[in-house]
């Protein structure tokens with residue numbers, strides 16, 4: 401039986417969970433679920449200056465919102481510093497690493513000489529074979545790995561294929577600093593090994609690191625995990641993803657009104673494909689996933705595609721769940737009036753949601769579309785809608801209001817019938833009547849069916865809003 405798969409997501413808590421990180425987490429998660437394995441979470445918080453608790457919280461929240469659960473407790477890389485130092489000392493003892501006493505001045509000089517001679521600025525190995533008795537007094541050394549000096553280091557990558565690095569281009573890099581703290585390169589290897597990670601799936605900006613990390617694995621005699629380096633996400637123009645093009649934290653997507661299942665589906669398609677399938681459930685994703693189907697080329701972020709997918713998932717969502725998301729989104733984005741309205745008119749909003757679903761691509765659009773329900777009078781009329789409330793339009797509203805007021809039963813059928821016969825008598829199309837009605841009732845040119853609107857807000861409110869609109873007309 402083969403070893404169970406263990407993947408990991410290893411974010412550095414220096415900011416929010418950005419969209420590229422979320423996609424890396426998704427692929428690790430999906431692969432672990434597909435194989436019946438585990439996904440572990442490691443917080444790479446060794447950079448004490450830049451790591452913050454707020455970022456850790458934002459990352460955990462972002463993952464939870466996306467439904468990407470990890471197994472066990474998150475592991476702090478910083479907390480494992482003693483173990484990193486221990487492995488560095490083991491490498492020292494086995495002759496695979498050595499102490500280097502170079503001063504900062506010497507290193508600067510080394511770099512400058514290399515640059516002047518047109519060589520890459522790499523450590524020249526001057527302490528590699530030097531006798532430790534030559535160590536200067538009072539200087540705490542760093543520990544450097546003895547990297548191979550010739551031959552190739554091959555990253556056998558499941559996405560990129562075999563990627564060959566010339567050993568001569570890698571230097572004896574530092575694994576333990578003079579203050580006893582590990583370098584990032586070293587910590588990652590020790591952690592991945594100790595955590596039993598079998599598969600490393602991460603951005604291809606780590607490909608060169610992979611070559612260095614392999615040096616440490618080999619020096620320790622540890623098995624190198626399977627690697628899959630995925631191309632980064634680019635903007636629609638092919639350039640590095642910028643904020644305008646989507647390089648934001650996952651919470652920004654939540655606040656823009658995207659549903660987690662839509663983002664999961666979208667992110668999966670950004671870098672992975674299953675035939676021509678564009679829309680698939682998370683279960684299908686888990687069932688179909690394979691590392692081999694990860695794309696080799698960079699993918700381009702496209703808001704229009706994400707909007708379309710989100711529209712699909714909004715239409716498919718349970719109205720009660722959408723209601724809760726609308727309330728949370730209004731609250732989180734400081735839309736206080738919307739929040740208050742959604743809460744106070746809960747039943748009406750709930751009843752209206754099926755009417756709103758086909759018309760919205762984001763939760764923010766759903767909220768906008770629901771505003772007519774709790775709008776306070778007189779309803780604010782948007783410019784486009786105001787144009788419909790011209791003399792003609794208002795004249796019809798006066799006539800119609802009188803007929804509506806006489807209805808015994810306030811239902812869609814009666815309202816529709818009344819408006820139709822009014823239009824017929826006036827020799828007009830129903831649209832000519834419905835448009836000013838919608839404008840007066842909702843302040844907008846887009847809403848659910850206007851008679852549905854009238855039933856949702858009720859007789860009294862409908863007649864009052866129509867009266868508000870015509871009152872301005874009479875005064876004018």
Ligand code: GLU
Pocket residue numbers: 410411412444588601602606
């Ligand atoms: N902490 C690294 C990052 O956030 C990931 C390291 C890794 O996956 O090996 O880019």
